[in-house]
Amino acid sequence: MSATVRVNASGSYDVVIEKGIMSRAGECCKALFGTCKMVLVTDDKVAPLYLEKVKTSFTSAGYDTVEFIFKNGEESKNIDTLSQLLEFMAENRVTRSDTVVALGGGVTGDMAGFAAAVFLRGIRFVQMPTTLLAMVDSSVGGKTAVDLKAGKNLAGAFYQPDLVLCDYDALDTLEPETFAEGMAEVIKYGVIFDKKLFDLVKNGDVKKDIEKIITRCVELKRDVVEADEHDKGERQLLNFGHTIGHAVEKCSNFGISHGNAVAIGMVIAAKASHNLGWVSENCTDDIIEALKNNSLPVKSEFTAEELFDVTLNDKKRAGGTISLVIPEVMGNCVLKKVPVEQVLEFIKSGI
Numbered sequence: 205m206s207a208t209v210r211v212n213a214s215g216s217y218d219v220v221i222e223k224g225i226m227s228r229a230g231e232c233c234k235a236l237f238g239t240c241k242m243v244l245v246t247d248d249k250v251a252p253l254y255l256e257k258v259k260t261s262f263t264s265a266g267y268d269t270v271e272f273i274f275k276n277g278e279e280s281k282n283i284d285t286l287s288q289l290l291e292f293m294a295e296n297r298v299t300r301s302d303t304v305v306a307l308g309g310g311v312t313g314d315m316a317g318f319a320a321a322v323f324l325r326g327i328r329f330v331q332m333p334t335t336l337l338a339m340v341d342s343s344v345g346g347k348t349a350v351d352l353k354a355g356k357n358l359a360g361a362f363y364q365p366d367l368v369l370c371d372y373d374a375l376d377t378l379e380p381e382t383f384a385e386g387m388a389e390v391i392k393y394g395v396i397f398d399k400k401l402f403d404l405v406k407n408g409d410v411k412k413d414i415e416k417i418i419t420r421c422v423e424l425k426r427d428v429v430e431a432d433e434h435d436k437g438e439r440q441l442l443n444f445g446h447t448i449g450h451a452v453e454k455c456s457n458f459g460i461s462h463g464n465a466v467a468i469g470m471v472i473a474a475k476a477s478h479n480l481g482w483v484s485e486n487c488t489d490d491i492i493e494a495l496k497n498n499s500l501p502v503k504s505e506f507t508a509e510e511l512f513d514v515t516l517n518d519k520k521r522a523g524g525t526i527s528l529v530i531p532e533v534m535g536n537c538v539l540k541k542v543p544v545e546q547v548l549e550f551i552k553s554g555i
């Protein structure tokens with residue numbers, strides 16, 4: 205089985221979702237561009253699992269390969285690792301006609317993508333996502349970045365890949381918690397755009413439909429990116445559950461993972477939207493059920509004040525408004541601009 209989604213943004217490219225496609229990476233690239241040097245970027249957890257397979261596929265297709273392996277985890281997504289990767293490319297005489305391949309999760313994709321964007325002012329870039337989150341979210345749309353001490357994703361670029369290859373066989377080796385984190389984003393897509401997708405994943409029995417699920421999420425992300433590549437309007441809809449989710453992450457000192465925090469954020473946002481009378485349907489119970497069935501949390505111990513203080517209090521002082529994403533009905537979210545100070549009341553009515 206195989207599905208291809210074409211993305212037409214500032215660059216056009218295919219996202220191919222196919223079981224086992226990792227071992228065909230070489231021939232897939234060859235169909236698009238000639239032989240060159242492939243800079244394979246991956247982390248030390250993914251390397252022992254998949255690097256050999258991918259490398260063999262490239263070398264059999266006539267490509268030269270060099271490998272850059274870094275320590276897995278968000279802590280590596282920084283300027284230091286980026287700098288090491290750029291120096292590595294320079295030492296290996298990587299040229300304009302060569303290609304960066306990101307083999308791994310969102311950390312690898314974001315950092316390798318940024319390196320591809322800035323090395324020699326931009327060289328070819330292929331994404332081979334190996335986590336569910338990377339398949340349904342981070343590998344599509346061209347946001348690349350590293351973290352700074354002051355916060356996540358503060359240095360980056362919009363840089364579209366030239367090809368995305370999603371081999372969902374890779375999901376079999378994921379920790380169940382990491383798979384569940386990806387499901388938080390899948391459920392998010394369902395609530396924002398597609399009741400059918402939501403219903404498909406609601407009972408948690410998702411592995412049998414995984415190609416269909418990934419393909420639908422990629423299509424939805426494609427539509428948003430094509431409409432608003434640079435995140436000025438519609439793309440903000442993808443932040444459903446994220447404003448409060450980020451607060452949960454911060455309050456827990458990042459002890460609560462992103463996916464889990466977004467799950468909690470979605471529940472608070474849905475409940476608040478209903479309690480404040482902003483929406484016509486109450487989606488909260490459905491969302492809670494879907495999250496529980498997919499091994500995700502639905503609440504945290506933090507108070508509304510704690511959540512507000514940690515991310516929004518400084519913004520309140522600066523005045524201004526914030527766009528909240530609220531579920532009008534299941535499968536259709538809308539943006540609602542509110543003054544920042546009103547977000548405290550919003551969180552209070554959602555807890």
Ligand SMILES: NC(=O)c1ccc[n+]([C@@H]2O[C@H](COP(=O)([O-])OP(=O)(O)OC[C@H]3O[C@@H](n4cnc5c(N)ncnc54)[C@H](O)[C@@H]3O)[C@@H](O)[C@H]2O)c1
Pocket residue numbers: 247248249250253276277278281308309310311312314334335336337338341342343344345346347348356357374375376377378379382385
């Ligand atoms: N660019 C975007 O649009 C976008 C969107 C959402 C998230 N992100 C970013 O994505 C990152 C999170 O992505 P993530 O959750 O994939 O993190 P990750 O890349 O750190 O992967 C999570 C863990 O799973 C391991 N792993 C990866 N694939 C595996 C496999 N097949 N089998 C076993 N283990 C595997 C990794 O080594 C890592 O330890 C964050 O940095 C976030 O900012 C970016």
Ligand SMILES: [Zn+2]
Pocket residue numbers: 389446462466
């Ligand atoms: Zn997210």
